[in-house]
Amino acid sequence: MASSSSRKYETRKRVPDPQNAALLVIDMQNHFSSMAKPILNEAITTIDLCRRASIPVFFSRQNHKSQNDHGMLEEWWNGDLILDGTTDSEIIPEIHRHVIGPDEIVEKNTYSAFQNTRLQEKLEKIGVKEVIVIGVMTNLCCETTARDAFIKGYRVFFSTDATATVNEELHEATLMNLAYGFAYLVDCDTLRRGLSTTLSTC
Template sequence: MASSYKKYQIRHRNPNPKTSVLLVIDVQNHFSTIAKPILQPLTSTIHTCRRASIPVIFTRHRHKSPADYGMLGEWWHNDLILDGTPESELMPELPRREDDVVVEKNTYSGFRGTGLEERLKAMGVEEVIVTGVMTNLCCETTAREAFVRGFRVFFSTDATATADEELQQATVKNLAYGFAYLVDCQSLQQCL
């Protein structure tokens, strides 16, 4: 995988543990088939960030009623994640703690209508490390929104996943080109 995006990965920087947060996007039962292959690097990334005292925030995508479907209702009308269903719950394999924040969302962005930006600013966060699923939808949208809102973005290449390798590669290339520093669980272990 690395060779396909290396030409776009021309910027290098390490996250600052004092001003970073780890975002774990939508690792829910609904996406378990996609998420299971990245559980090891994702778990490693979570543990690495915790050891470096980097807060971990999880997001959970769910819909409470047709009023909050928006365009997703048109696009994914047969595949919406309904609140209160087992599919809407975070995967039990995640190393979550009782006091971990879970941001509830109903669109691709972790920022849209969630209070995430205000929470991060109140915490003194300047940088976000993005992990989770799906790379080309919720992870990418959240990363791009973080960038345009003034946060430095680090995007994981091995703790993100989607349904198709071409989509994974396209997102990583786009983000490396214009929005995010690329990281993986090994590089984070070495620099944090």
Template sequence: MASSIRKRNPNPKAAVLLVIDMQNYFSAMAKPILQNLLTTIRLCRRVSIPVIFTRHCHKSPSDYGMLDEWWNGDLILDGTPESQLIPELDDVRAGHQDHVVEKNTYSAFRGTGLEEYLKERDIQEVIVTGVMTNLCCETTAREAFVRGFRVFFSTDATATSDEELHEATLKNLAYGFAYLVDCNTFDQLPFH
């Protein structure tokens, strides 16, 4: 486990939980972290931290960009079963009007209106969870940091295809971009 250089807890009054790309396409990768993610979502809701889900999907060849070349055409097309959020999230989403951000690249900020949405609500902190640790989660965390948001990155509610890639991302983010947290962090946050 990468050790965190700096320690801090999120401020529930200023934070949002980002759940990145927990879609059917990534279900094999998502399953091992699912219980930690569900715990994190429930604990964040308990202290009134809003939850935003992202869905990676492509609507037409005009939005494929470099991902088409890089992944040899293996893209998540909107409207397919693979593009939908995994059904295991249904229970934690029931009864909530969660914001869902659609994106077509690694960053949840690029061309999505997410930054404006957060600023309108005076959100100053983002907590990053989901998949893939080293691609969409890391890119979103880095972009949040350079856009002036305080970033918290989950060590146990993020996953990718390879443990070494996961650990490398945690080390890089702890060094220069994010406070590392786990689902136990949220169990200690005060109610208000």
């Protein structure tokens, strides 16, 4: 949830347009379960709200298939990598049951869900111009994906209550940075009200 620190940078207000938006659910995997579990209800609520508004949903999954696809991550995290085929690499069951088909899953091997993936191609194919970002970790994969989306020309909406990381300080730092220069901040309540209003006027 956004605090007073991030709210002072939240000078722009907007809600997603269901006709142009997609939801990106970032790395809700067993490896990150300690961070993902506390926001499960909010993440599932956001997914359900988007499904009801006919907003397409994509789920990213961080994993490494070889010794040559991890770039700086191995050095930075002292070899603590998520290897393909392990339990850690799997999407947590409570989220996985919301995946409709394999086309919704984006396999990635770095922080951004756009880097070395077909995500942008998939979004362009269905005419997406806006993305909503939820998941973990707020300050790493979620933030990098949000910044990357902004640079690529997407309007970005970033969840304050359906994202999480190791502590509140890092979470708030991301919210402040994104509100200042990259993304509209949203939460479950604003999405519920905003999507309902948008759909009722269509």
